[in-house]
Amino acid sequence: MARANWIDDDNHPDLDAHVGQLEHFAQAIADGHVDEAEMARQEENLIAAMRAVESSLSDEQHAKVTRLLAEIAAYTVMQMMHDMAQAKVQRAVK
């Protein structure tokens, strides 16, 4: 089984392709608005993905994946803050 890349050839995180394959995500954000029902469904998707892998990990792997989940959540928040600030600057420059 070929492994999906997490890191691209330039040594940057490369998860957009995997996120892009989540049809439920694309549908949820398509209208630019995320409602309570969409949020609840994504909670279920996330919890299902957690449960699918959690029990198969050793304690050491579990600790490392926990750290990885925290880092990717932080990265995603920072990326959105950064992108929104850039969009604001671009609007101001126009």
Place this chain on the structure above:
Amino acid sequence: MARANWIDDDNHPDLDAHVGQLEHFAQAIADGHVDEAEMARQEENLIAAMRAVESSLSDEQHAKVTRLLAEIAAYTVMQMMHDMAQAKVQRAVK
């Protein structure tokens, strides 16, 4: 070794505590702005966390963690979109 919880007693994702332990993240967003240097450092943190666990996973575990990373990134984006929309409504109501 006690395992960190990913899911709380009410069956909701429970990662805020783990994200909150990342001092570099708290520092980066403290001023409400994420600059290029902070983004680059977080890329390094994320890649280090990926490399720390990736090689120890079986192919099956790797595929499941890949899905989990995508779901958590999608969840984080949706949560921010949802929270921002709520904040907008609250400002409008005031």
